[in-house]
Amino acid sequence: MTLPYAISLPADSGRRNRTGSWRVERPVYVDRIPPCTSSCPAGEEVQTWLYFAEEGDYEKAWRTLTEVNPFPAIMGRICYHPCETACNRASLDSAVGINAVERFLGDYALEHHLEFKLPEVIHDAPVLIVGGGPSGLSAAYQLRRRGFRVVLCERESEVGGMLQYGIPAYRLPRDIVHGEIERLLADGIEVQLNTQVEDLAALMASQKYAACYIAIGEGIGKKIDIPMEDGTHLTDALAILRKASHGETIHIGKRVAVYGGGNTAMDAARTARRLGAHETVIVYRRTAHEMPAHPEELEGALEEGVEVQWLSTISYVSPHELTIEQMELDDEGKAKPTGKFTKLDADTVILAVGQDSDTSFLSTISSIRVEDGEIGVDSSGMTGAEGIFAGGDVVPGTKTATDAIGMGRTAAAAIAAYLGHPDTPGSLREPATYERLNTWYFSDAPRSVRPTLELARRATTFDEVVLPLDVETALFEARRCMSCGNCFQCDNCYGMCPDNAIIKDPSTGHGYRVDLEYCKGCGICAAECPCGAIDMIPEPF
């Protein structure tokens, strides 16, 4: 080889030495499931849509989000955001305000009139959906996304279920509900309003439905027997909420007692305050610890001046006074009567002691198991009857809109699979734990920004004060995501390899690949990866 004058060694001669042979461990890029995603009852890939929001590409973020959940503006207001409870950033400073960003994206899409891009109907045999609440709508949307024809029967004059008739407008403005539902229905879902299904077996046979999803919810307030005098004003929480959400005139007393401890009780109590009750007292037989209502709802009610009488049951109702029996908890946490009685001034009693459903239309299908108003299903959402699925509040489990949307989606996937068109299976992913992160690389948010953020976060979770994130804050908040368990291309591995053995390669899906000819297996890349997206695995010998 001829080299220029005074050059003794050519520049690339060192590459002959393949240092990859020294290696006993090799780095491997991994995709782990972040806690936000694994905790989302609706199944949202939270981190994935935050990734696009971080870039300011709100449309792409919204499109990614709505592959799973068609209602970000609604859920960005009413979801109890278990994702934020699970967020790893809470261990560093405070959780990412995922719910607020979701709301921002939902509002952004409504404002910019973004429409879904759904495929043509390719499977002609229609799927029947009974009930147009969040679960039924979610299932309809997911079936449409998979190319199925959908017919949705709704017994009310409007679809939406509890979004429409239950959740108070101070938490969920109705124009938002209408906006997101109209967009969903614009895309070839046949809706039959004011249609009560009387006999499901007969209907399915006559209309040749290929499958069915039952999502009738629990729209009937449970009744309990309380001895009472004539002239007492006793009403049902669902009825109050329904009238209030439609702006109907409601006569309510000055002193209102709400009986029950669930979210509906909280909504009813807070609605009663808004309807002009001077005093609102929640009467609950156990303590805050056992209360089924979400802590945020209770807190919101207390902040608005609602009072709670713990360990109390109503034993007698007079027109202006209740007789309350004191309870105590036994070792198992069950409430036991004590025989001690007190009086409580109240001129109205609102019952919120649970909800029920009317499943009489299933009576001709004996293989469907119904117990205490709830329909039994397997893990895919199928009832005892072939091709008939159920989900939402009418099946046992956590009864939130988020869960309902998630069940609608899993049922839609199960129906598609049942009809011979299963989804491509996703890979099982290990959890992305906090311990795997190298948190050195995540800057602390400056103090001057934090208060604004907290204010914005509060505003999205508490009623009345409507203070959405502005564009800048949404971007900031999205960028607080630590991308737990998944590469977000910070270049640490690329920059910190002493052997230049990490190669940028967008075609790999991770953005990088390891040059095994030269990687010595030192593990700096894995140790310094902020998000724990690199594993060191033993070299196969």
Next chain:
Amino acid sequence: MTERIRFYQVGSFAIGNRLLDRERVTVQSQMERTNALDSGHRACQGCGEALAARYVLDAAMRATGNDIVVVNATGCLEVFSSPFPESSWKVPWLHSLFGNAPAVATGVAAALRMQGNVSTRVVAQAGDGGTVDIGFGTLSGMFERNDDVLFVCYDNEAYMNTGVQRSGATPPAARTATTEAIGSEPGNAFGQGKDLPKIAVAHGIPYVATATVADLHDLEAKVTKAMEIRGARYLHVLVPCPLGWGTEAHDTIHVARLACETGLFPVYEAEKGVVTDRTPIRHIRPVEEYLRMQKRYQHLFRGAGRKDIVERIQQIADAQIRQYDLLPEEVIP
């Protein structure tokens, strides 16, 4: 000190960020970086020096429009990068003796000047042995004459490739092959050795800076600044050595970071004899955390341990934190 980019996801601390403008990302995050030290070099797994050499020279290449000559003293860096007939250097590179790299660099700079070449710049590099011990005389001369050379010392605190012997940069209590962990004062003696950055500052040369492999943004900013200045410049980079320090190969960055966070390695810069800026500690840590992860200090923790010696090292750190004003700052948005 580099401008801090406030980015709450991976802020100013990661190598790159897909959301940053290209002008604001590091040289190392770019596919076009020189890779002045190429793959195939024979440095140990997790070598801090190999990493630092690439960081420094790639940054110098960008700062000069790819127009540098590198003079390299004998030492680890030279041995692992150029075993005949191989070379891992992708820059014009000249190997000197152990002790005369500063003088050779002076000569290269003089030759370029004689040729009327004002664009090509000279970078000389050596380990701590070649800098603080063997090359000290010629380095001091280079400083005194204010020759137009950036001299970079990659400080791994001992003579590593010859078998970990003590150098003038070995810290107190550290065990080396020549300062064994025996007797009442195990390891290297307290009160000896040389603080070369301080000595360089005392020469009153145009620019002196310290840096580590743990903060690339800071290191690149200092190299860039140094290349904008004419005259003698000195950059002292702390480079952990997994072999000599007894650390895990994957802990190289982590241990360098702790050297700063404990105050044992102050990161600062000085111009014309005056300290002008320093990098404050982000999350202050006790020296014990730094010492415990290194086998060269293991004797301080064996059995009953030597709390007294750990305490003396802590006092050194505390004194430096005061001297260089290293306490964490309030974050300024």
